[in-house]
Amino acid sequence: MTPPLDMSRRQFLAAASVAAGTVLLAGCAPGAPSGSNAQTLQFWHLLSGGDGVTMSALLQGVNDAQSDYYIRPTVLAWGTPYYTKLAMAGAGGRAPDVAIMHATRTVGWAPGGLLDTWDVDRLAELGVDRSTFPRPIWEKGFVGDDLFSIALDAHPFILMFNTDICDAAGVLETDGTLTPTSSPEEYLDQLREVAGAAEGHALSYGYLGDGAQMWRLFYGLYAQHGLEIELPVGGKAVIDKDAAVEVLTFMQSLLDGEIAAAQADYGTAVAEFATGQSGMLMTGVWELRTMQNAGIPFDATMIPTLYGTPAVYADSHSFVLPHQMNADPVRRDLTYRFVADMLKGSFGWAEAGHIPAFLPVTQSPEYDDLVPQAHYAEAADHVVYDPQAWFTGSGSNFQSEFGAAVQGVLLSGDDPAVAIDRFEARVNTWLKQPNPADPEGTWKP
8 A cells, every 4th residue: 555645654654553454534513603604623532421512512512602713623532543544644644623632642742743733822822821731741741842632521430429328427527628637557447437328339440341440449549659650762661679578469358348349340439439338539530520410428538548648540631733734824723723722612511520721710700600520620730641652542552451450359358469560560561562654763752
């Protein structure tokens, strides 16, 4: 297969590696309203279900608020199908004007030219700069010195708690917040108190067959040691084994059949909490509407800081510019306006549970009245993302391989140290392989 004339050999190989055997999906949504002079901008995203409904409302809002541009969305299936089609579009230089990508995936794409960079000066003219974002969220958009993604949100892994059950257990403060715990031992003691007041378990935590769920809790707690896993290009993984084993051992202690079910998948854990059978649930903010619709009395907070350093695992839905050959300057400028308009109008995204990345939204009086969202908003200042490597990020094999390595620890009491060694060996194998988006190895962090 010969690369198109407007695609470099490296870009073609990158997309072929990422997206072998897949064809481009043409958008099929209607264009701008008849008689409108607005420029139609193509926007691809992967949001479905409740998030998809909320995104549609936000897009309708920006379309209705001005007449210079009209957003034409195309929704693709989450995960590999989405990133496959986006890679091919970017490699061919015939991509949509703007797209949503998880922030953790950009480092694997930027070196191969599949994404264009954002002009930080133009963004600043529109009121979007580092001062309007929590530091870790703004910095995550950079690969090297260039800005490749602009976060719409942070969607962290949090702790929901049934206020009636926790009140009966005596673990609430006078203001209704959960009594703070600052060590694994304190938190385990609190959970045992909750277990005595719950019909089912103290804690719902689903992990079976779900590497992402295991990774979210593990890496958030690992980061609470003030550590991060380093994955140097061409080198070997840097993992503090003592901290990793300590975290896995703690996770194992949660699954004793009393505190939490020893064998529970994600759906079972969500259902247990949604039916008022358990006192707490470890989950992502995306389950907020599930619990609101269930009608149970609940609140939410950050995962407790058990190892000294506040940290919470998260990812971000972010705006990216898939590579275009000879991008039209008028359409590109309108794309900047669209992103700025979306950030400034992201209060509705907060109602869906996500933490808007744009600080003027989360620092507004209206957001303070949004409960329970305002009660976990501080997580945005303490987010930790996947270790930086071409093979990490949401929907990647990295998280599923972590699950394969450690599930036996949680399920049947396997040795945590052996599990960490197994995971590290797999990661080191990946580190020896070139980034498919940069097969010649020209980019270094």
